[in-house]
Amino acid sequence: MNRPLAIPGLAADIRAGRRAALARAITLIESRRADHEAAARELVQELLPATGAAIRVGITGSPGVGKSTTIDALGMYLIEHGHSIAVLAVDPSSVRSGGSILGDKTRMARLSAAEAAYIRPSPAAGTLGGVAAKTREAMLLCEAAGFDVVLVETVGTGQSETAVCDMTDFFLALMLPGAGDELQGIKKGIVELADMIAVNKADGDNVGRANRAAAEYRSALRILSPRSEHWHPPVLTYSGLTGSGIDTLWQKVLDHRAAMNASGEFAQRRSQQQVKWMWSMFEDRFKARLRGDAAIRAKVKATEAAVAGGRITPALAADQIAELLR
């Protein structure tokens, strides 16, 4: 990518569904070189009219819940029903190198071999804001390339989950059946965000336990006011291993979309998300300037420490940091 970048040509290749062009474009988006960033901005703007048609689903769950198995099963189910699937991730702690998808290929055995799927790991480690911004733009490129379902996985730390919820239409929380009487607690942040809770591993001896867990979660959700009066987050069971219940799970995603479209909330959520992205990118611009220079970075750190230690007021500290940007 040291030659001048021909953005219109690259955009046309992406719209024609050329996989190599898509991969190259996402690498461009992930680059931190200033000329690459400018080119990436131009590319996304150029492709913008071709974006927005996919169903965007965020998926979270603790380690061991079976996220990859679930995405593999759901992805294959959707491909059998004529869809094409892009799988992205937001993991700011990721230490995988930018291009390698070896880890994900192994974890999603069938999907990674499927023609109609494209799996891209999380951008390499960085600030959550930066990683989320790159994943959002990668999602737009996948849509322009014709993928009609985008699954965005997160590792399940609070802020990553909010970031993924803010870029998707439907946020799915995966849970495990309890071991014996022990029921896995739902993280409070998840109750706030989830459009559905799905209990995995409802297979073999586990079916009863999974059903009991679902009943408990359902009864807890019952006394919480839903985010939308048009959607009460359902709780269901399924098996990523056998595929049982995957069809019902997907039907709920479609039901949600129909309900949100009927009430007008779908378009509203999408446009609110876009405005929120704008402000978060605006703030990131300033924070990046504060991080960019070692001397400024040291002063910000000292100011933060003085505020945390109660030596100066937050107001005075905010002024001092604003002054650093002059």
Add this chain to the structure above:
Amino acid sequence: MNRPLAIPGLAADIRAGRRAALARAITLIESRRADHEAAARELVQELLPATGAAIRVGITGSPGVGKSTTIDALGMYLIEHGHSIAVLAVDPSSVRSGGSILGDKTRMARLSAAEAAYIRPSPAAGTLGGVAAKTREAMLLCEAAGFDVVLVETVGTGQSETAVCDMTDFFLALMLPGAGDELQGIKKGIVELADMIAVNKADGDNVGRANRAAAEYRSALRILSPRSEHWHPPVLTYSGLTGSGIDTLWQKVLDHRAAMNASGEFAQRRSQQQVKWMWSMFEDRFKARLRGDAAIRAKVKATEAAVAGGRITPALAADQIAELLR
């Protein structure tokens, strides 16, 4: 306040507990005049070493739940036990004029007549960030004036609740017993924030209903992972009218403080809050500049509309807005 402000003298009067000086200082904090803002900043910085010793409790609940009756009863209970109480509020929709406390005086009949209490209504309408910042600084002044319990009331919209939770040590959500079989739903945001849920109006014929409501809330909270492993938010019943249960309610606040102190989370939460205030004030500085000029405001609005309508990317829009600040 047209004479030059003698900040050291005002600070000394506040530390001496002079009520008139405190009221004058809070009015100074609430002023939007540039010279007042500079003086307010100096004053808060001067008083900073005298702040931080109070127990800060945030209180939320839907209209009709009996917030004022509760604060009146809790405040009188605390005064009887030797405390002095400041009552503040965050209500960005407030249309009450800056100085009038007539409304609050009426609503908190006993407390407003008590020598050991100071009641101050929400700063007048403005952005949530602005209103919250002024309330936070008013809280610091009240602490410097010697009040050892600060109650901060919020009207119960999601963002105000987060703002009040971010400035207090303990966040209390008030609920009503259901009417018949109807149970009042807990707002999801509240589950995330609350350190305790208290069901009001457990008096007379309502006691049974209040207990049943508490049991239901308790069972719902049981399967949510608590924010801290050292504190599982309790659910209890009380009556603001008769005062029954107010002692247990306060004991829980003290238990929480002891648990948080023992685990080190108390100091951690306070210093994280201060750093968060700093960044939110830093961001407010920029947003204020974007709102300050009519031409810039119009351009920001147009840019927001273009992003919401999907005509330009959030990245491009963020650049355009950053450009307006040059």
